[in-house]
Amino acid sequence: MTTYNSDQSARVGTQTVWGGEDEYLMQGATQVPVVHSVSYGYDDIDVWQDVALGKRPGHIYGRMSNPTVRVFEEKVRLLEGAEDACSFATGMAAISSTLFAFLSPGDRVVTIKDTYGGTNKIFIETLPRFNVDVALCDTTDHDMIEREIAKGCQLLYLESPTNPTMKVTDLERLAKAAHAAQALVVVDNTFATPINQLPLSLGADLVIHSATKYLGGHADALAGVVCGSHKLVKEVYHFREIHGAALDPMAAYLMLRGMKTLHLRVRQQNENAMHIAQFLEEQPLVEDVFYPGLASHDGHEIAKKQMSGFGGMLSFSLKGGIDSVRVFLPKLKYAHLAANLGAVETIAAPPRTSSHVENTLEERQAMGIPEGLIRYSVGIEDADDLIDDLKQALEHLETNVEVGAAK
Numbered sequence: 001m002t003t004y005n006s007d008q009s010a011r012v013g014t015q016t017v018w019g020g021e022d023e024y025l026m027q028g029a030t031q032v033p034v035v036h037s038v039s040y041g042y043d044d045i046d047v048w049q050d051v052a053l054g055k056r057p058g059h060i061y062g063r064m065s066n067p068t069v070r071v072f073e074e075k076v077r078l079l080e081g082a083e084d085a086c087s088f089a090t091g092m093a094a095i096s097s098t099l100f101a102f103l104s105p106g107d108r109v110v111t112i113k114d115t116y117g118g119t120n121k122i123f124i125e126t127l128p129r130f131n132v133d134v135a136l137c138d139t140t141d142h143d144m145i146e147r148e149i150a151k152g153c154q155l156l157y158l159e160s161p162t163n164p165t166m167k168v169t170d171l172e173r174l175a176k177a178a179h180a181a182q183a184l185v186v187v188d189n190t191f192a193t194p195i196n197q198l199p200l201s202l203g204a205d206l207v208i209h210s211a212t213k214y215l216g217g218h219a220d221a222l223a224g225v226v227c228g229s230h231k232l233v234k235e236v237y238h239f240r241e242i243h244g245a246a247l248d249p250m251a252a253y254l255m256l257r258g259m260k261t262l263h264l265r266v267r268q269q270n271e272n273a274m275h276i277a278q279f280l281e282e283q284p285l286v287e288d289v290f291y292p293g294l295a296s297h298d299g300h301e302i303a304k305k306q307m308s309g310f311g312g313m314l315s316f317s318l319k320g321g322i323d324s325v326r327v328f329l330p331k332l333k334y335a336h337l338a339a340n341l342g343a344v345e346t347i348a349a350p351p352r353t354s355s356h357v358e359n360t361l362e363e364r365q366a367m368g369i370p371e372g373l374i375r376y377s378v379g380i381e382d383a384d385d386l387i388d389d390l391k392q393a394l395e396h397l398e399t400n401v402e403v404g405a406a407k
């Protein structure tokens with residue numbers, strides 16, 4: 001029982017359960033221990049120095065490495081098919097550290113308008129202060145993105161599907177264009193998870209997760225992770241080691257516990273989301289449904305090509321705009337109304353109070369976000385109960401006088 005770490009051939013559902021654990025199971029324990037120790041003692045100063053210099057395995061100090069955290073990194077690494085992984089305290093720490101590890105003043109980044117809200121702030125507020133030029137492209141305008149890449153850039157940053165209207169970008173096509181320009185390709189794979197999409201196999205150099213979402217899956221701990229080649233991850237790791245956004249061991253343990261069921265959760269969420277999207281498409285009070293699994297979705301063909309499942313995230317807009325959202329949302333029995341996603345429970349939120357709260361009405365309109373939009377992170381509940389729940393909330397909306405007038 002000593003070969004799981006190196007067993008790259010195991011299938012995904014086996015990796016989520018066993019991957020990365022064997023060398024850390026102590027004294028017959030069947031579960032990975034939470035090692036809270038900040039430092040590690042050495043009697044032999046030569047051994048100590050070798051470990052400190054990375055010449056032999058071991059741990060020195062908690063900001064640099066920790067056994068529990070290491071197992072989490074190993075597990076994600078195996079799932080993404082990467083050589084190495086480096087974890088962070090949050091998804092945003094993983095994203096900002098990766099950008100700062102590779103960018104210097106005078107550099108240029110090409111990215112899309114629909115990145116996660118916090119990521120977008122780095123592109124429009126932080127990087128320009130460091131004299132890094134950022135080209136923000138229309139998320140689905142592949143020709144424009146390729147033109148911007150061809151002008152020269154050091155880094156291409158992508159996300160697919162995106163928040164909140166689930167736009168899909170062709171990762172393989174754009175990675176190819178970026179490599180022709182000698183640029184590094186970074187992909188945020190939070191929405192898809194490694195169960196549904198493997199960006200490294202499509203040409204990405206680094207894959208990032210807000211592990212807070214699907215990887216952890218229980219909305220009870222924050223974490224981030226970056227995967228890629230030894231060479232690139234080492235640079236990211238070096239940045240973290242110095243700048244300090246290390247993952248806490250207890251949070252790493254919660255991630256590991258959550259990840260044991262990642263494949264089961266995500267497959268259920270894929271299935272639920274498809275049923276719900278199809279149901280919503282038929283409802284007269286629903287204006288639009290955004291789900292990459294629907295043939296009506298703009299990105300469906302690309303999604304079919306690069307994803308093995310369409311994910312648990314969808315959004316839909318109600319006729320009557322925000323007034324309808326106000327009437328509809330509080331009627332949902334099986335949805336937390338909250339700014340989170342990827343948990344076992346269903347979560348619903350209007351972008352104007354969650355992901356895009358900092359944008360003006362005009363900005364949201366320019367991004368193609370209808371005011372009546374609801375982002376719906378599908379949980380692992382029975383789909384029929386979720387559909388019944390949506391049905392009764394729509395019926396309530398139907399009988400509401402003001403909204404009745406609006407349709």
Ligand SMILES: *Cc1c(COP(=O)(O)O)cnc(C)c1O
Pocket residue numbers: 090091092093116118119159188190191210211212213222223224
């Ligand atoms: C939530 C999220 C992030 C940020 O992650 P945190 O763990 O909240 O810092 C980044 N990207 C995407 C796509 C997200 O959904």
